[in-house]
Amino acid sequence: MSDRNSTALLKVDNLSVDFGEGTPQALSNISFSLGRDEILGIVGETGAGKSLLARSLLNLLPEGGRFTSGDIRLEGETVLGISEAEQRKIRGGRIALIGTNAKALLSPVETVGAQIARVLRAHRDCSQKEAWKAAVDLMVQVGIVNPERRAKAYPHELSGGMAQRIVIAMAMVAGPDVVLADDATLGLDATIQVQVLDLLVKRCRELGAGAVLITHDLGIVAHYCDRVAIMKEGRIVELEEVGKFLAAPKEQYGRALLDAARVRPTPMVAKVEDPVLEKQPETPLLDVRRLLKLFPIAGTPDVVRAIDDVSFSVKRGETLALVGESGSGKTTVGQCLVRLLDSDGGGITFDGADITTMPAAEFRAMRRRIQMVFQEPYVALNPRWPVKALIAEPLRLDPTLDRAATDKRVRQLIDLVQLPAGIAEVYPHQLTAGEQKRVGIARALATRPDFVVFDEPTTALDIRVRAQIIDLVRDLQAEMGMSALFITHDLNSVRSLAHRVAVMRYGKIVEEGDTEMIFSAAKEDYTKALLAAELPVEQGTAQRDRAETRRLAGAAV
Amino acid sequence: MTVAVANLGVYWRAIPRPLRIITSRLLMLVPQMFGVMMVTFLLVRMLPGDPALLLLGNMATPDTIAAFREKLGLNLSLWEQFVHYVGNALHGDLGVSIFTSNPVVTDLLERAPATLELITYAMLLTILIGVTLAIISVVRAGGVVDIGSRVYGLAAGAIPDFWVGLLLIYFFFYILGWAPAPFGRIDTFVSPPDTVTGFYTIDSLIAGDLNAFVSSLGRLTLPVLTLAIVNAGALMKMTKTTFADIYRSDFIRHARASGLSEGTIRRIALRNSLPPIITLVGFMFGFLLGAAVLVETIFAWGGLGQYAVQSVVNSDYPALQGFVLVAAAFILIVYTVVDILYELADPRIRV
């Protein structure tokens, strides 16, 4: 197998794509090659053309798209300009695609086993029974326990990670030569992401297939890829071995991405400067005691204990990070703090007052002091309101502000979150994700709150934007001196934002401590697992070697 | 208490899913039927004047009126009157038609097969035209069928069915002479086949009476066409929206990237469109039943619809009340079947 490494398995030559005469090129002069047993990472921000490239390789351009130059060769033979039937043999048969959000990639009304078997039958002559058996066998290999039963499950009955494994099985079932993974682990929890990527890479090595990992996460590239191509505006601006790229990117853009991806170097130290406060460390601004939140499961008498006896406190000027994977209950805690949900037990004391028992009208006045920045930047803004109205909304909580004062404050806030003044008249859908996030932050800070809940402040953002938002939040916090609760699954961002970290799992806090303590000497296994699942760029080389060993060990078995 | 509920839950979930779906739907039918009866009951009570007089007509003598008041329980409270009404209805007593002097139930049973035959064939043709056009215009977007069906969809939504029926009669009967006269279900000189199903087309085949079969089929053509032309447009538009969304969904793109053939992909898309299409077809039954009232009048069909129109024209309230009840009951049953099929077709629905 190794001697075939010398000839390029997949060769893309000067490929350009546009959407009709006179439109800008969506992909321009893309050239790269992929060998057997090689893993190429393609990295870029939203709109760089990564997904379009993946679809081009299958000759499945979106409506209106067309190739204007170049060629794609699979083992020396072109895949463009051949008959539809031959192309179908290549798709899924020799070049397989694994996409984002696996649940959406599976037909919701058919069993997953049947869907895997169907792909096999499209490429191999075999009976329904044989295909089903092959599907079940493959499900074992992608790490699905109890495959006979799971094969008969429908996609909605599976978790995201499980569905992603099914999609991988669909891609692998016909034994392809090239595997394209287009942001295949986006939206999965970190621990699941590592499992899925490990599995994907291992299977590719076993098949001797070449793989293209398309991602916006340089950490993934650092840990799994041999070479990396940096894409920007439809071009490959840099193509380099991963080790060399991490050590010294040649291009400005690559360097900017890499800088943004690195962990922010200055960890926060708890600095309670006010001597008065220092004297009374016993009265925290926010004190959560034995909080409980139950959700009934529809149609059954059972309940989910979303928050199960959670206690923590936040001092004035302090930032606590609440870290956990999806379903850990961390977002529910945030929603209880701002009374979007009513808790079922325990208490939340804010500046001496119990806000869980407070009447809604009374709490409304309190909202000036407790604010929240919402997770998804776009959907948290009313699409029919211009930015200035959005930012002005919380200012109504302050009856002393007249119209002129409100306008003035809105302008200040726009400036504060570093947006151009002209943005005031613009509607949310005309903003970029980063700008939307800034508007969300401006809303939360409008009333100069004492305490802000940040719900996943950095998810769904591109690397550079994420870094900018983190910097912005740090600056604002230093400037305004408010306390904050960060709810996140992204440990990297926590490190540079929080004084203390609390790790949540299954509705409980499993470990709590100072940020550096948690990062350097976590006590609980779960915290360690979470930390191990992080893919910081810095440790890439080391981890890649480790993965290589693991891989070889796996191959030997 | 909670333990008992929990146990019930366990037993409930032990039942196979299809059975659970059917049972829960059938159980819901009971209160729904009750509501429908309430509406039909109130319908006549809304009339100004003495319900007994209205329900018996002008020819009633004081004696019969008094006896009838007793039967309706008009001296009792409204609630008790309703109980009487439900009791009578459950015993198959929907009163006596003022116009035909027959029990309303007899009249309705006699005429139901005519309407059902009309609606059934119209429904089949509607589905055939509507779904086929929808699929072709999505798969070949921008093609002739796509553009044509867009125009058709717009037009079909604007054309009154009774007017289409008249135009068809004018062209195919008066001008071209291809279609038989619009007078009933079968030619006057052909005797109807013995009743088995009540559908002339099926009964004549059972009886081996080819003559009757051809005649009844010929008579069905124009009214069925009228209903289908108008209703297939609506079904097509709605199916197209559903099918187009699914045809552009991620899992279809993924299927294409997996090298599945276009035929397979269309089948997957269609299978996924099935639940919403089933719902649409259910709604179409309601439309068709309403449209049948108009179309039957034009073609002198002698079914429930024409009976209803006669009852309106003659102020025959027992007949009208009976018809409304039967129509609503029919639609409820259709919706129940539709809901059951929908839940069977979509594994995501929890029962």
Added chain:
Amino acid sequence: MTRFIRYVSRHPGAMVGLTLLALQIASILFAPWLTFYSPEEADPLMSLQPPSAAHWFGTDVSGMDIYTRIVYATRINLLISIVAVAFAFVVGVPIGLLIGFYRNWMSALVMRVFDFIQSFPVFVLGMALVSVMGQEIWNVAIVLAVLFIPMFARLIRAEVLSLRERPYVSAARCSGATDGSIMFRHILPNALTPAIVQVSISIGLAILLTAGLSFVGAGVRMPTPEWGLMVSTGAQQMILGVWWVALFPGLAIVISVLSFALLGDMVKDLSDPTTRERL
């Protein structure tokens, strides 16, 4: 306004819809000046005249000029339909908003009532109700309104149910918005689009239903000029080859309903904020 003009200039459908609407408005306002005969006076001598220079669309059995009656009927048909839909909108939208926003036993009860109303075939229930209430123009409008209320309420409710779970509603609550502010300033404007589109479609539907009711003799009565009624007077003659009595009023129905369908499409495009740039 410029956006509106640009949209219309690029969408022939919208252009046709607006032109047809203008035609109907002209018929309503200027009927006496646009016609040459009385809409309700019979002239037995002129029975069933084919279309001619004197009678553009011919005459019916009782010798009334069909063109004149079609123009006058615009008033009746549009009046009934617009009043019915406006009433249904004004009543249905707040109900939908409330039962979508507050989910308690009252909302559940209202929904059940709607279920019952809607489990009857629309035309059948309409026919029965009008017949029971008396065949007056206003009764037709009231009955149609009652039939359409559940439609609007359900539509708004469905929108509200999905909108109230949107993060921006939670965000508004965190910003101190009251229930009223959330309902009327955040949810309603976003929920209204489908209802406004439905207004246009419903007017078309109402025209069809009104005509259908008159056609079977369960709507307005002769000699009121009404399109469905006019078609019905021509129904018998159609078999005998007299085509004009039924053809022209039928065409009037088609044109009227079509114009509202086209306007519905236009409203849908124009009221979607995310399509604003693309126009």
